[in-house]
Amino acid sequence: MKIIVCIKQVPNTNEVKLDPIKGTLIRDGVPSIMNPDDKAGLEAALTLKERYGGEVNVVSMGPPQADAVLREAMAMGADKAYLVTDRAFGGADTLATSTTLAAAVKKMEYDLIITGRQAIDGDTAQVGPQLAEHLNIPNVSYAEKIDLDGKTLVVQRQYEDRYHTVRVQMPCLLTALGEMNKPRYMTPGGIFDAYRKREVTIVTRADLDVEDEKIGLKGSPTRVVQSFPKSLKAAGVKEAALEPEEAANFIMEKLKEKFIF
Amino acid sequence: MNIQDYKGVFVFVQQVDSHISGVSYELLGKARELADTLNTEVGAILLGSNVEKLADNLAEYGADTVIVVDSEELKEYRTEPYAHSITSIVEKYKPEIILYGATAIGRDLAPRVSARLKAGLTADCTKLDIDEQTKGLRMTRPAFGGNIMATIISPEHRPQMATVRPGVMQRIAKRAGAKAKIEKPQIELTPNNKYVEVTQVVKKVVNKIDIMDAKILVSGGRGVGSKENFAILKGLADVLGAEVSCSRACVDAGWIEKDQQVGQTGKTVRPHVYFAVGISGAIQHLAGMEESDIIIAINKDPSAPIFDVADYGIVGDMNKIVPILTEKIKAEKAAKLGV
Numbered sequence: 001m002k003i004i005v006c007i008k009q010v011p012n013t014n015e016v017k018l019d020p021i022k023g024t025l026i027r028d029g030v031p032s033i034m035n036p037d038d039k040a041g042l043e044a045a046l047t048l049k050e051r052y053g054g055e056v057n058v059v060s061m062g063p064p065q066a067d068a069v070l071r072e073a074m075a076m077g078a079d080k081a082y083l084v085t086d087r088a089f090g091g092a093d094t095l096a097t098s099t100t101l102a103a104a105v106k107k108m109e110y111d112l113i114i115t116g117r118q119a120i121d122g123d124t125a126q127v128g129p130q131l132a133e134h135l136n137i138p139n140v141s142y143a144e145k146i147d148l149d150g151k152t153l154v155v156q157r158q159y160e161d162r163y164h165t166v167r168v169q170m171p172c173l174l175t176a177l178g179e180m181n182k183p184r185y186m187t188p189g190g191i192f193d194a195y196r197k198r199e200v201t202i203v204t205r206a207d208l209d210v211e212d213e214k215i216g217l218k219g220s221p222t223r224v225v226q227s228f229p230k231s232l233k234a235a236g237v238k239e240a241a242l243e244p245e246e247a248a249n250f251i252m253e254k255l256k257e258k259f260i261f
Numbered sequence: 262m263n264i265q266d267y268k269g270v271f272v273f274v275q276q277v278d279s280h281i282s283g284v285s286y287e288l289l290g291k292a293r294e295l296a297d298t299l300n301t302e303v304g305a306i307l308l309g310s311n312v313e314k315l316a317d318n319l320a321e322y323g324a325d326t327v328i329v330v331d332s333e334e335l336k337e338y339r340t341e342p343y344a345h346s347i348t349s350i351v352e353k354y355k356p357e358i359i360l361y362g363a364t365a366i367g368r369d370l371a372p373r374v375s376a377r378l379k380a381g382l383t384a385d386c387t388k389l390d391i392d393e394q395t396k397g398l399r400m401t402r403p404a405f406g407g408n409i410m411a412t413i414i415s416p417e418h419r420p421q422m423a424t425v426r427p428g429v430m431q432r433i434a435k436r437a438g439a440k441a442k443i444e445k446p447q448i449e450l451t452p453n454n455k456y457v458e459v460t461q462v463v464k465k466v467v468n469k470i471d472i473m474d475a476k477i478l479v480s481g482g483r484g485v486g487s488k489e490n491f492a493i494l495k496g497l498a499d500v501l502g503a504e505v506s507c508s509r510a511c512v513d514a515g516w517i518e519k520d521q522q523v524g525q526t527g528k529t530v531r532p533h534v535y536f537a538v539g540i541s542g543a544i545q546h547l548a549g550m551e552e553s554d555i556i557i558a559i560n561k562d563p564s565a566p567i568f569d570v571a572d573y574g575i576v577g578d579m580n581k582i583v584p585i586l587t588e589k590i591k592a593e594k595a596a597k598l599g600v
Contacts, residue, residue: 013406013545094382095375121405123525124384126372129340133376138455139340141369154460159277159365160520164337165461169454179512179519221381221418227404227411236556236572240563244581248589251557251582254573255590258555260477260501260534 001054001148001170003045004105006115006131007038007073009066013120034069037116041176043183044146045114046077052148055079057108061089061101067200074194075186081200082108088205091217094122098130099219103210104203105135112153113173117142125175132173139173140166144180264357267419270296271304271328271356273347274319275366276312277338283473284362284427286322291389291430292360293323295398298391304328304356305441308346310336313443320441323433327441328354334450337462338366341455344373349448351378356420358398360389363424371424381415382422387429397421407525407548428473428529465520470504472521477503477534480523480550483510484539484560484579491516493580494538497587500594506530508546524549538579542567559583 011030034042045056058073060066061084070081084104092100105113113132118125125141132139144163145156157164158177168174186194205215213219239250270292275282285305292303305324307315309331316327328350334342347370351359359374361367363385375382388401392414398421401412415421472478479498481491491505498505507517509524523530525545535553540546542558542565550556551570558571559579568574575582 011405013408094372094384095379098376122384123404123406124372125368126375126382126384129369129372130376133344133373136455138457139369139373140457141340142365159338161277162462162464164459165463167458167460169457221379222383222413222415224411225399225414227409229409236574238563238568238571238574238576240576242575242577244577244585247559247575247577247582248586250575251573251586252589252593254555254557255534258534 001048001052001111002109003048003054003056003112003114004108004110005038005042005045005056005058005073005078006101006113006127007042007058007060007069008035008116008119009033009060009062009069010035010119010121032065032068034072035116035119037118037176037178039116039183040178040180041114041116041174042073042076042078043181044143044176045112046184047181048112048146048148049077054111057082059084059101059104059108061085061097061104070200071194071198072186074198075190076184077190081198082203083200084203086205088212088216091220092215093220093222094124094126094130095221096215096217096219098127099134099210099214100208101127101131102134103208105131106209107207111170113137113171115173115175117175117177128173128175135171135173137171137173138168139175140168141175142177143174144177146174262417262419264417264419267355267357269302269304269354269356270299270358271306271350271354271360271420272324273359273361273367273370274305274307274315275362275364276307276309276315277366279309279312279315281315281318282362282364282427284364284425285319286432287427287430288360288362288425289319289323290432291425292358293433295358295389295391296325299357299396301357302326304354306347306350306359308335308343316441316443317439320439321435321437323436324441326444328444328446330446330448332450334452334456337459339457339459340369340373341453341457342450343370344377345450346448347374348377350446351420353446354444359420359422361422361424363426367424371422375422378420380418380420380422382424383413383415384424386423386425389423389425398423403525403548407544426529428531472504472506472523473528473530475504475506475530475532477501477536478506478523478530478532478553479503479536479538480506480508480540481511481517481538482508482540482546483514484541485511485516486539488514488516490580493583493587497536497583497590500587500590503534503536508540508543537567537571538583540567541565542570
């Protein structure tokens with residue numbers, strides 16, 4: 001089985017801080033990581049390869065620094081890595097991003113494409129299903145378990161209050177839930193090879209068969225017109241020196257004041 | 262594309278087992294407001310098998326027209342027949358706006374539709390309004406894990422589409438007896454390579470109330486320390502008639518189910534009282550609960566950011582404070598009953 005995993009390099013949003021004066025994001029010094037849902041997708045792909053054979057190739061669209069997550073993926077066990085990068089792709093919203101990725105993926109062989117459910121910087125969950133649409137293949141989102149039955153995949157698809165067992169024909173695209181597995185660590189030999197012996201293939205605008213009107217800022221129907229720090233409500237009373245008994249009394253009092261019981 | 266040809270605010274009505282999801286009523290409420298501002302109509306898109314009977318409910322909560330596609334192929338949610346139905350409806354009725362719930366269904370369906378129509382889509386919006394000059398839709402959403410808010414427009418494409426987080430918009434007061442115009446467009450649903458087969462539907466056994474509907478939530482974070490310690494929170498929840506919820510850390514640790522998670526990647530809640538116990542208050546968590554009426558925080562760490570949003574903050578050990586509080590409430594309740 002030939003599997004392509006789409007991975008994104010993201011800032012670790014847990015460590016993003018706001019500049020209290022300017023109200024802007026402080027991104028300096030915030031480490032970049034492989035998006036967690038994508039990493040789970042990669043782990044799922046590597047597990048499928050171990051069970052059924054084949055290859056696992058990884059694709060990332062982003063600036064040249066995204067090379068790092070592709071090397072990490074190879075150090076975990078991915079076979080080939082492709083970095084889709086060009087200034088012409090800049091300013092893309094999810095539709096233009098998925099169109100660009102589709103143009104890149106069309107040049108590769110695949111039975112299965114796995115993306116993460118969503119990236120922690122944008123949280124949109126849109127690029128996976130959009131990519132499947134451009135490729136005219138079925139997609140199953142929120143996959144939490146994947147098995148193979150001949151040319152058909154059997155996927156456990158999560159919803160809020162239930163799951164569906166879904167049979168889907170390959171080629172197809174799945175979006176992986178971060179909770180579905182615990183991704184393996186890179187191996188020391190894998191890290192050595194990923195950095196010293198292996199190549200990341202660069203894919204640029206010139207390599208893709210896609211119209212200018214469909215990529216980058218031009219190909220993006222949506223546009224950010226304003227961004228602003230989130231305003232939080234003001235803090236209330238803080239009691240820092242109460243004994244447990246007093247603390248319980250304090251809460252009781254407040255609950256009564258508000259007629260909670 | 263002549264954007265003047267597109268009129269009306271449409272809502273994708275999510276129904277599961279012929280039960281309309283709460284978020285759909287919330288979206289109808291918002292659509293009503295947007296449509297009134299634009300001086301246009303609210304259309305509800307109702308897809309499923311044997312669902313026409315639900316149309317009156319939609320009228321009572323704001324729909325002027327209900328567009329029904331009734332087919333066995335639409336019985337269980339599947340991406341392709343749903344996406345095909347919606348794109349066919351867009352081609353026929355040309356709405357200027359379509360709203361979807363940001364649910365496990367909406368977040369799969371809306372992107373597939375947007376790519377087919379080459380229309381813009383904004384995910385997980387928390388605010389929607391109409392630009393006074395352009396009459397375009399302004400879609401505001403959190404980004405970077407809730408650290409900033411971004412307002413997004415789709416000026417040159419129609420329909421303008423957004424998914425909206427459940428629990429954020431308000432439904433309108435029920436218009437008892439209201440009737441909607443019913444439309445039943447003919448849409449061919451012919452299986453192709455993109456039709457998947459649903460072989461099994463397994464419902465999670467839930468004998469608890471959805472945390473989004475709870476009036477009081479006792480919510481635990483990493484500071485609770487273990488799965489077993491959640492029993493302490495459950496004790497407090499039980500005496501208050503409350504539900505237990507949690508932060509992401511507890512789900513990741515396997516202490517508690519994902520459907521009880523509050524926050525950016527969990528649910529948005531606005532209960533009357535929110536107890537944040539051992540929750541540090543990462544911005545991702547605050548994004549899901551800061552609209553609560555009263556926030557009571559208990560945390561050992563005096564510098565925890567949860568104290569910045571708490572109405573009442575207690576610096577202290579939950580293991581000591583919560584059991585005492587539970588006992589006191591229990592005793593007082595018993596006294597009231599004269600036991």
